Amino acid sequence: MRTVIARDGDVPSILGRDERPTPLTGGPDVVSAIADSARAALAAAKAAVRDVAAAGCAAPGPLDHMRGLVHDAPNIPGFRDFPLADRLRDALGVAVFVDRDTAMAAVAEAVAGAAKGARDFVYVTISTGLGGAIVSHGRMLRGATNTAGEIGHWPVGLEGPRCGCGSYGCAESFAAGRNLAEAFGVDDAARVYAAAASGDARAERLVARAERALENLAIGLTNVLNPSLIVVGGSIAEHEPARTLEPMRRGIAERAFKVPRDAVRVVPAALGRDVGMLGAAIAARERSSGRGEWFL
């Protein structure tokens, strides 16, 4: 987990930070660790809790951002329908606003990054997993129970490898870092891309299949949502644009409907590794002041 202390502004500026492992021993330990991390980041920024107006927390989904409830965190036993926002507020003594990490990233890119001014865009992250968030008509698309936006889990193959979500054929199962690394039998997707680049045929097949899955994802987003931008972030997109953003652009150019194809651009995310933290800071500011309507 990472914590930052940010001074408000159009783009919040980071004054202090802390990073530590996430405990895997249940909700209360996670809450304590976040609180400790926040205090360490405050100390690094030479600030105190009383200086903090509000806190934002980006968490993996599925969660209910309105109630601050994390439905499920598969990697942390006991983290089921856990009231993370309330527990963090009790631990920190400030109001806390929780949202999905990808929604926080989309907020940041919309306010201060690559999606500035866009009313219809999709944020995609290609990293350990593959996720995103959808902004439609100037609002975050939330759905009936606030879990919309799991774009990595639209199945893009009739067959395909088993996915961490329990399904198979999801875009994530073909193209996310964890899945590529597991399929190749290594611990880091960077090694799969490196092997493919040096001519390893098995690695090349896996990467080419990931490209086809990303093509399908980009075409589907374009035809179904007609966005003006697809903003692509995450460590794999950042390091391998020729094998992520490029196939997405190629798929759209060759196979999407003309009108939405002409309307959309696939662009890299602008805010880098801190995007979720910046989004959390912006969300805390907007929601605590009652101005966050567009992403609620």
Next chain:
Amino acid sequence: MRTVIARDGDVPSILGRDERPTPLTGGPDVVSAIADSARAALAAAKAAVRDVAAAGCAAPGPLDHMRGLVHDAPNIPGFRDFPLADRLRDALGVAVFVDRDTAMAAVAEAVAGAAKGARDFVYVTISTGLGGAIVSHGRMLRGATNTAGEIGHWPVGLEGPRCGCGSYGCAESFAAGRNLAEAFGVDDAARVYAAAASGDARAERLVARAERALENLAIGLTNVLNPSLIVVGGSIAEHEPARTLEPMRRGIAERAFKVPRDAVRVVPAALGRDVGMLGAAIAARERSSGRGEWFL
């Protein structure tokens, strides 16, 4: 093409109708034929143009419903960026509101059919083609240039048959009536389902593959949009629910995320063959009175 004359009401009641072939000889001939059809339907209803408050026109996409412009109608030469609403208004002497047939159907199901009261739902039609419309947060999802909702063209296979849209692997390419019939070498998808039911192995393989494509579509809609309802209409869905709605339900039950899976129901459309006509009548009433904001 079909025309109906409807008396206004919560559910418009149909007073007269006309049906005739769509001319394939360009926009002006289509406009004349629609106007003739409207006059015949008026005569059948013992009414005159002066009795008509407004007209709605459901057309195949892609089109711009705000400008009443049909971008492309592949089956009609010369129908490209054609100002259908303006030309029809000139021919009929009443205000005309154009929208995509699937958007009109969604409007009807929302106001008077299976989606009454739902704020987040997807309308799906499985017929000659496979299309739909998305309602999110109580609004029709339109996208940046008003073409959103082409859910039949999210690719659900990494390989797959060529699709009418120029791509391949689209849900439509596996599961729409025209595509099933062509793949089996007959002129009507009903014959493919009949052959499958009587044990023909090739037909069964095609229908089973269509089921898997519909599973992927339903799972994708559930995970990405988190709707409370997926309303499924169209002639194939109506005649073959066990091989369309059932696999969609099964796919969601077995492979979608828990929270959106628990939130969604897959239900048959309620309004039958006239759904687009009823939607056009409702849209004409709402848009002419300035109350159509939710679907604009």
